[in-house]
Amino acid sequence: MAEIKGDGGSAAGKCDLLHLRSLKELPKETLNALEGIGRPLRLSAGKTLASEGERPQFIGCVVNGILRMQKTLQDGRQQILGLLVEGDMFGQILNGPLNYDIEVATDAEICAFKREPFEELLMHEPELDRVLMLNMLNELDRARDWMIILANPRVKGRLAGFILVLCTRFSELDDVLQARNGFLDVKIPISRADLAHLLGTRPESISRAFHGLADIGAISILSPDLIEIRNVDALIAESGEELELSNAFRRDLKQILSKRIE
Amino acid sequence: MAEIKGDGGSAAGKCDLLHLRSLKELPKETLNALEGIGRPLRLSAGKTLASEGERPQFIGCVVNGILRMQKTLQDGRQQILGLLVEGDMFGQILNGPLNYDIEVATDAEICAFKREPFEELLMHEPELDRVLMLNMLNELDRARDWMIILANPRVKGRLAGFILVLCTRFSELDDVLQARNGFLDVKIPISRADLAHLLGTRPESISRAFHGLADIGAISILSPDLIEIRNVDALIAESGEELELSNAFRRDLKQILSKRIE
DNA sequence: CGGTATTTTGAGTATCGTCAAGGCCAGTGG
DNA sequence: CCACTGGCCTTGACGATACTCAAAATACCG
Numbered sequence: 001m002a003e004i005k006g007d008g009g010s011a012a013g014k015c016d017l018l019h020l021r022s023l024k025e026l027p028k029e030t031l032n033a034l035e036g037i038g039r040p041l042r043l044s045a046g047k048t049l050a051s052e053g054e055r056p057q058f059i060g061c062v063v064n065g066i067l068r069m070q071k072t073l074q075d076g077r078q079q080i081l082g083l084l085v086e087g088d089m090f091g092q093i094l095n096g097p098l099n100y101d102i103e104v105a106t107d108a109e110i111c112a113f114k115r116e117p118f119e120e121l122l123m124h125e126p127e128l129d130r131v132l133m134l135n136m137l138n139e140l141d142r143a144r145d146w147m148i149i150l151a152n153p154r155v156k157g158r159l160a161g162f163i164l165v166l167c168t169r170f171s172e173l174d175d176v177l178q179a180r181n182g183f184l185d186v187k188i189p190i191s192r193a194d195l196a197h198l199l200g201t202r203p204e205s206i207s208r209a210f211h212g213l214a215d216i217g218a219i220s221i222l223s224p225d226l227i228e229i230r231n232v233d234a235l236i237a238e239s240g241e242e243l244e245l246s247n248a249f250r251r252d253l254k255q256i257l258s259k260r261i262e
Numbered sequence: 263m264a265e266i267k268g269d270g271g272s273a274a275g276k277c278d279l280l281h282l283r284s285l286k287e288l289p290k291e292t293l294n295a296l297e298g299i300g301r302p303l304r305l306s307a308g309k310t311l312a313s314e315g316e317r318p319q320f321i322g323c324v325v326n327g328i329l330r331m332q333k334t335l336q337d338g339r340q341q342i343l344g345l346l347v348e349g350d351m352f353g354q355i356l357n358g359p360l361n362y363d364i365e366v367a368t369d370a371e372i373c374a375f376k377r378e379p380f381e382e383l384l385m386h387e388p389e390l391d392r393v394l395m396l397n398m399l400n401e402l403d404r405a406r407d408w409m410i411i412l413a414n415p416r417v418k419g420r421l422a423g424f425i426l427v428l429c430t431r432f433s434e435l436d437d438v439l440q441a442r443n444g445f446l447d448v449k450i451p452i453s454r455a456d457l458a459h460l461l462g463t464r465p466e467s468i469s470r471a472f473h474g475l476a477d478i479g480a481i482s483i484l485s486p487d488l489i490e491i492r493n494v495d496a497l498i499a500e501s502g503e504e505l506e507l508s509n510a511f512r513r514d515l516k517q518i519l520s521k522r523i524e
Numbered sequence: 525c526g527g528t529a530t531t532t533t534g535a536g537t538a539t540c541g542t543c544a545a546g547g548c549c550a551g552t553g554g
Numbered sequence: 555c556c557a558c559t560g561g562c563c564t565t566g567a568c569g570a571t572a573c574t575c576a577a578a579a580t581a582c583c584g
Binding site for chain 1: 333334336337339341343357399401402406408410412413414463499503504
């Protein structure tokens with residue numbers, strides 16, 4: 001394949017940023033400028049991209065795959081603070097040092113921008129600034145979602161909340177949602193261990209919670225990382241999600257279902 | 263007292279924004295302009311300032327007292343998503359509608375800015391924009407703190423984490439910290455019920471956790487809303503906080519202790 | 525001093541964390 | 555082609571913890 005050699009990076013070529021939903025609104029010139037200073041990086045699961053306390057050398061944008069933001073606690077637990085997916089940006093633009101690690105959860109592809117040219121571009125392009133602001137607001141919303149999920153006293157409820165969030169906030173992801181004979185298939189994109197770290201519990205409890213949800217008929221487990229939603233209302237009831245949103249949820253899900261079936 | 267009548271507000275006069283730590287860095291003219299469009303509001307505990315789904319009529323800045331951001335869930339639980347204290351701003355500047363309620367936790371005083379003049383001021387004052395950005399980053403950090411605290415499997419650990427956060431992130435507050443005969447007194451600024459809503463549990467468990475911490479000698483309970491930290495290390499150990507930070511914690515706390523004693 | 529709200533305590537049950545063992549799947553090497 | 559190995563997921567048993575409901579004690583306010 002024709003590869004344009006980058007200036008020293010192991011990966012070379014050009015990022016394809018056009019299809020990322022978060023950047024779509026940028027003017028074409030800005031997008032081109034971004035692609036000009038960005039280099040694609042292919043990362044394999046398990047790699048640590050940046051560690052707590054340091055300031056990452058580059059600004060990154062996830063093209064596909066999933067990264068996790070996580071902290072290692074004193075008692076040995078690892079707590080996942082959030083997931084970075086397609087279109088999410090990271091790398092402390094204004095902030096000081098990171099206060100969490102960034103690791104690769106599944107094999108991923110990112111676009112890396114050197115800090116200086118990126119920040120210079122930022123000065124001249126208020127649109128880019130706006131996109132970053134929205135990215136941050138999005139992260140704040142998601143952090144609050146995780147808070148609500150974590151506050152659920154039962155693991156079964158936390159898992160139900162996670163599945164619902166997967167269906168809404170992460171629904172744009174390629175492989176997560178798929179309709180099949182009238183039900184919605186959901187691919188669980190991370191391991192049980194990571195799920196446990198995310199929901200503040202242990203893999204064993206996650207497993208029990210999955211089967212608990214299956215027992216009440218809310219889902220069925222097709223394979224460890226693929227489930228089928230059989231009863232949205234039961235799922236919502238378990239999660240204890242908010243009143244108004246749960247109705248919106250139902251509507252959206254029905255929409256997604258019918259859209260994906262077509 | 264000399265009061266300058268406002269244009270229709272029930273409260274009148276001028277906000278004193280000078281002493282707020284988050285606004286200190288603003289140029290004097292910007293601060294004056296802000297004070298010009300702001301009106302002080304005195305609020306009593308329990309009042310709902312804004313509800314989920316609506317867009318608040320004004321931008322607010324807390325002068326003193328505590329507001330809470332909270333959501334009412336379908337199963338009746340109320341989950342507190344965070345506290346707004348002296349210097350914090352709220353009111354969805356760029357965002358769409360709120361997705362939580364804002365209620366007054368303790369009698370409070372805020373400075374309210376009408377949306378239009380505030381946003382116009384924002385256009386002309388990049389410094390103000392920057393302050394708002396920092397305010398948002400701060401909120402994100404705090405949301406992540408809450409996540410880590412909520413993820414702690416034991417209520418005793420969550421409570422320990424809360425007390426530590428109180429000593430660090432909220433240490434600038436007037437009444438929270440006070441040194442007395444060599445130990446640090448901490449005023450718990452919200453009720454047991456609110457604390458339960460914040461930590462995702464029930465008031466009974468909060469009570470038991472307080473007494474559990476007292477049993478291991480980490481704290482002593484002077485009155486329901488006033489505790490004394492007797493063993494910081496035990497408290498940190500219970501909270502399971504992060505490795506590096508816990509050392510910083512210890513240092514900071516010792517500093518606070520010696521500073522407050524003087 | 526009485527009345528109310530808040531906090532605390534108690535007892536019983538459900539849930540979760542822990543430790544240990546078993547099962548499933550994929551990749552490896554004979 | 556098949557046994558083996560290692561990683562991940564599941565299951566089981568048991569003790570610790572937290573939720574629930576109910577009642578008592580305490581603090582708060584007039």
